[in-house]
Amino acid sequence: xxxxxxxxxxxxxxxxxxxxxxxxxxxxxxxxxxxxxxxxxxxxxxxxxxxxxxxxxxxxxxxxxxxxxxxxxxxxxxxxxxxxxxxxxxxxxxxxx
Amino acid sequence: xxxxxxxxxxxxxxxxxxxxxxxxxxxxxxxxxxxxxxxxxxxxxxxxxxxxxxxxxxxxxxxxxxxxxxxxxxxxxxxxxxxxxxxxxxxxxxxxxxxxxxxxxxxxxxxxxxxxxxxxxxxxxxxxxxxxxxxxxxxxxxxxxxxxxxxxxxxxxxxxxxxxxxxxxxxxxxxxxxxxxxxxxxxxxxxxxxxxxxxxxxxxxxxxxxxxxxxxxxxxxxxxxxxxxxxxxxxxxxxxxxxxxxxxxxxxxxxxxxxxxxxxxxxxxxxxxxxxxxxxxxxxxxxxxxxxxxxxxxxxxxxxxxxxxxxxxxxxxxxxxxx
Numbered sequence: 001x002x003x004x005x006x007x008x009x010x011x012x013x014x015x016x017x018x019x020x021x022x023x024x025x026x027x028x029x030x031x032x033x034x035x036x037x038x039x040x041x042x043x044x045x046x047x048x049x050x051x052x053x054x055x056x057x058x059x060x061x062x063x064x065x066x067x068x069x070x071x072x073x074x075x076x077x078x079x080x081x082x083x084x085x086x087x088x089x090x091x092x093x094x095x096x097x
Numbered sequence: 098x099x100x101x102x103x104x105x106x107x108x109x110x111x112x113x114x115x116x117x118x119x120x121x122x123x124x125x126x127x128x129x130x131x132x133x134x135x136x137x138x139x140x141x142x143x144x145x146x147x148x149x150x151x152x153x154x155x156x157x158x159x160x161x162x163x164x165x166x167x168x169x170x171x172x173x174x175x176x177x178x179x180x181x182x183x184x185x186x187x188x189x190x191x192x193x194x195x196x197x198x199x200x201x202x203x204x205x206x207x208x209x210x211x212x213x214x215x216x217x218x219x220x221x222x223x224x225x226x227x228x229x230x231x232x233x234x235x236x237x238x239x240x241x242x243x244x245x246x247x248x249x250x251x252x253x254x255x256x257x258x259x260x261x262x263x264x265x266x267x268x269x270x271x272x273x274x275x276x277x278x279x280x281x282x283x284x285x286x287x288x289x290x291x292x293x294x295x296x297x298x299x300x301x302x303x304x305x306x307x308x309x310x311x312x313x314x315x316x317x318x319x320x321x322x323x324x325x326x327x328x329x330x331x332x333x334x335x336x337x338x339x340x341x342x343x344x345x346x347x348x349x350x351x352x353x354x355x356x357x358x359x360x361x362x363x364x365x366x367x368x369x370x371x372x373x374x375x376x377x378x379x380x381x382x383x384x385x386x387x388x389x390x391x392x393x394x395x396x397x398x399x400x401x402x403x404x405x406x407x408x409x410x411x412x413x414x415x416x417x418x419x420x
Binding site: 033034035036039040043046058059085086 | 151167199243310311348363393
């Protein structure tokens with residue numbers, strides 16, 4: 001019985017997690033030290049549909065974009081968004097949340 | 098053959114020395130006064146009254162200093178010794194609410210706040226009471242895209258550093274478009290174009306000073322709109338550097354009570370002081386130990402004290418002229 005409960009809990013937690021999960025994009029961008037630049041990128045992503053939150057990691061030169069469940073961005077779209085703010089995306093990594 | 102090689106080498110060396118000498122004399126001027134002294138700092142990172150989370154603007158009225166506390170989405174007010182007096186603003190986009198306030202200007206008994214995220218200029222009484230809002234998001238005349246700074250002339254007209262629209266707009270007091278400098282949405286260093294203008298200031302003669310942010314230069318225009326002066330590195334042509342009178346991203350500009358021009362030279366972690374015509378007078382600042390930089394906005398008081406919004410250290414610096 002305990003085994004069934006355990007499996008049930010793990011299944012529910014796992015299912016819940018996957019329902020809540022979006023995607024985390026870590027975009028490497030040079031020149032984030034200036035707030036005019038960093039705020040511009042942050043503002044543009046906040047206004048992009050499907051974005052849940054944006055963080056700027058100045059120390060590591062990263063723009064971290066978290067999307068809502070079911071939303072994924074292509075690399076081209078992310079490059080375009082960064083380009084529109086006057087910067088160039090150097091690289092990116094994608095992680096499930 | 099050897100003689101000719103020697104002569105040519107000597108000629109090249111002489112030319113190089115001449116060029117370096119001319120460059121030094123014309124583009125790396127020496128300070129014209131004693132060094133400024135840092136007398137006080139206050140703040141530190143946090144949310145409590147008197148603390149900051151990324152200060153981005155500063156202005157002065159009488160014996161009060163107003164600071165844009167950008168990520169805390171509020172304006173804080175201090176006396177000239179750094180004692181906290183009051184604060185106002187809360188996050189949002191309703192009238193009176195704030196989202197990333199940037200450079201500030203005080204005209205008469207009103208505080209003008211450039212709001213980067215809400216694409217507008219908001220006007221408050223010095224007591225913090227909201228009075229009116231000017232502009233909305235867009236790129237048509239009178240609309241804005243991430244305004245970074247604002248200045249107000251004697252007639253109450255506004256000059257707005259319209260950052261992402263690559264222009265400075267002159268607006269009537271009611272927000273009606275009058276004219277602009279720069280080409281909307283086009284960056285450039287020639288043909289009157291701007292490159293992410295961050296701030297503006299206007300002096301008592303009606304001369305408009307534009308902090309042409311990523312062009313690393315200052316442009317000064319007369320009341321008729323004609324270019325009077327420009328400076329910042331060789332030929333003011335987007336050549337950045339750490340030398341006197343050179344810049345590395347200008348983020349704030351203000352006019353002191355005696356007409357001097359103070360420029361926040363962000364990536365060089367310093368303030369530079371110039372005459373109204375752009376002659377270099379002095380430079381001072383705190384080097385950054387953080388991944389970002391210090392001097393982002395600056396204002397001078399009547400007694401010559403200079404207050405600097407220090408972005409990297411989340412504080413205000415107070416400087417006084419040297420003896």
